[in-house]
Amino acid sequence: MNFNYPNGKRYIPKGTVTETKVKKQSNHSYSNRGMTLEEDLNETNEYYRERKIAVIHKKPTPVQIVQVDYPKRSAAVIKEAYFKQASTTDYNGVYKGKYIDFEAKETANTTSFPLKNFHQHQIDHMQEVVSQGGICFVILRFSKQEQVYLLQAHHLLSFWDRMKNGGRKSITKEEIEQIGILIPLGFQPRIDYIKIIDTLFHF
Amino acid sequence: MNFNYPNGKRYIPKGTVTETKVKKQSNHSYSNRGMTLEEDLNETNEYYRERKIAVIHKKPTPVQIVQVDYPKRSAAVIKEAYFKQASTTDYNGVYKGKYIDFEAKETANTTSFPLKNFHQHQIDHMQEVVSQGGICFVILRFSKQEQVYLLQAHHLLSFWDRMKNGGRKSITKEEIEQIGILIPLGFQPRIDYIKIIDTLFHF
Numbered sequence: 009m010n011f012n013y014p015n016g017k018r019y020i021p022k023g024t025v026t027e028t029k030v031k032k033q034s035n036h037s038y039s040n041r042g043m044t045l046e047e048d049l050n051e052t053n054e055y056y057r058e059r060k061i062a063v064i065h066k067k068p069t070p071v072q073i074v075q076v077d078y079p080k081r082s083a084a085v086i087k088e089a090y091f092k093q094a095s096t097t098d099y100n101g102v103y104k105g106k107y108i109d110f111e112a113k114e115t116a117n118t119t120s121f122p123l124k125n126f127h128q129h130q131i132d133h134m135q136e137v138v139s140q141g142g143i144c145f146v147i148l149r150f151s152k153q154e155q156v157y158l159l160q161a162h163h164l165l166s167f168w169d170r171m172k173n174g175g176r177k178s179i180t181k182e183e184i185e186q187i188g189i190l191i192p193l194g195f196q197p198r199i200d201y202i203k204i205i206d207t208l209f210h211f
Numbered sequence: 212m213n214f215n216y217p218n219g220k221r222y223i224p225k226g227t228v229t230e231t232k233v234k235k236q237s238n239h240s241y242s243n244r245g246m247t248l249e250e251d252l253n254e255t256n257e258y259y260r261e262r263k264i265a266v267i268h269k270k271p272t273p274v275q276i277v278q279v280d281y282p283k284r285s286a287a288v289i290k291e292a293y294f295k296q297a298s299t300t301d302y303n304g305v306y307k308g309k310y311i312d313f314e315a316k317e318t319a320n321t322t323s324f325p326l327k328n329f330h331q332h333q334i335d336h337m338q339e340v341v342s343q344g345g346i347c348f349v350i351l352r353f354s355k356q357e358q359v360y361l362l363q364a365h366h367l368l369s370f371w372d373r374m375k376n377g378g379r380k381s382i383t384k385e386e387i388e389q390i391g392i393l394i395p396l397g398f399q400p401r402i403d404y405i406k407i408i409d410t411l412f413h414f
Contacts (some may be wrong), residue, residue: 063339065299070271071289086274096268100303102312105344107305136266140343141308 045114045149045156048198049099055197062202064101064108070094096133097144103202104211107142109134109161110201114149120178121148121172131168134161143205147191148184156186158204248317248352248359251401252302258400265405266322267304267311273297299336300347307414310336310345312364313404317352323381324351326374335372337364346408349389350394360391361407 043051051064055064075088097111111134113125126146137144144161157177167179189204205211252269259265278291300314314337316328329349340347347364360365362382370382392407408414 057339060339062340063336063343068271068273068295068297069276070273071276071292073272073274083293086289086292086294089274090286091289092271094271102310102340102343102345105309107308107310109305118345133266136260136263137305139263140266142266142304142305154413 032086041047044197045112045147049112049147052197052199052201053101056202062101062103062108064099064103066099067094067096093127093129095129097130103143103205106209106211107137107140108205109137109142109144110147112147112149114151116151117178118150118152118181120176120177120180121184123168124177126164126168131165135165138162138165143209145201145205147199147201148188150181153191156191156193157184158191158200158201159184159188160208163187246401248315248350252315252350255400255402255404256302256304259405265304265306265311267302267306269302270297271301292338296330296332298332300333306346306408307384309412309414310343311408312340312345312347313350315350315352317354319354320381321353321355323379323383324353324387325381326371327380329367329371334368338368341365341368341406346412348404350402350404351391353384357396359394359396359402360387361394361404362387363411366390 046066053062053066054065056064071086072092073086073089075086077085077087079085090148097109099112100107102110104107111126111130113121115121115125133170134144138161146159146161146164148157148159149155150157164179167183171177189208191199191201191204194200249269256265256269257265259267273295274289274292275295276289276292280290281287282288300312302315303312305311314329314333316324318324318328331345337347342366349362349364349367351360351362352358353360363383367382369385370386392411394402394404394407397403
């Protein structure tokens with residue numbers, strides 16, 4: 009039972025048998041923990057919150073609800089609903105009073121990161137956040153190489169423009185190595201992106 | 212077909228016959244537009260975004276997805292899902308680089324605002340945001356009087372503590388008039404809370 013978002017991304021429901029199955033199928037050797045990028049980021053964010061370092065949450069998956077049953081003496085059951093395309097990025101929150109906003113994506117490619125991982129709404133949102141002075145970036149994971157990069161949104165926006173102007177539909181690995189920042193992977197927190205933000209913005 | 216969130220709040224699905232019906236039932240005279248507080252805030256946020264004043268979004272309703280059908284040649288259909296309690300407030304975003312976070316609630320009461328409109332997770336989240344230097348508040352609407360107040364989170368937290376220490380389970384209207392700030396209602400934007408933030412924080 010696999011199903012996809014409108015953007016073709018596979019949806020992995022939580023707490024179902026399917027989840028375990030899907031996780032095993034995609035079992036990347038990433039520290040042998042079989043964790044997805046989303047899980048690693050959720051644990052990282054929990055670590056930040058518990059230690060009062062930052063308050064960052066993943067937004068819920070947007071769903072268009074069509075039909076709901078309301079049985080007596082038990083919880084409302086959504087009987088028909090559809091996945092909607094997100095109008096923003098997935099993660100946001102606050103670090104030292106500053107607004108933090110990012111999207112996280114991974115690829116099995118080894119030489120480039122395809123821009124089809126993003127959609128126009130997210131790009132527009134990132135542009136708006138950058139204009140409003142927010143700290144905005146993407147976390148890009150090369151799953152086969154087990155490398156995670158932080159790329160500031162204004163760079164992603166340039167590559168998006170290059171594509172819109174007829175250029176390549178991806179960012180090369182070399183470009184990401186040059187202007188992105190490699191995030192060393194740890195145990196706690198797993199993906200310490202706040203440390204990179206500190207370095208970039210001298211907080 | 213009415214159904215409630217776990218907290219007893221009525222859920223109004225978008226784009227269904229039910230919505231129109233529910234709206235008519237609760238048709239508050241509020242500028243005779245029959246708008247809910249959520250709709251007014253969504254339009255206000257759209258106004259802010261279009262004019263590049265601020266980038267604030269409502270978070271999607273959190274849903275626990277249990278079963279999804281993936282028919283060929285058409286969109287995935289969620290067949291079984293449940294409403295989850297939100298772990299954060301409903302609205303957040305960025306204004307001049309600063310993190311903005313708020314919850315909006317309304318009451319039909321005229322002399323006090325019941326604290327049961329909030330739940331512990333939201334209170335904890337507001338405490339975390341305040342500690343992290345974010346701008347955090349609640350927008351409280353007295354529907355019968357058509358009055359909307361902005362109350363800073365640290366005040367709400369004090370009232371919550373008072374309740375936890377055996378005090379009253381609501382904030383009196385007088386208290387809100389004293390320490391909250393009345394937001395004048397307009398046409399565009401409808402609930403200009405950013406103007407209040409400017410006044411409070413001298414941006």
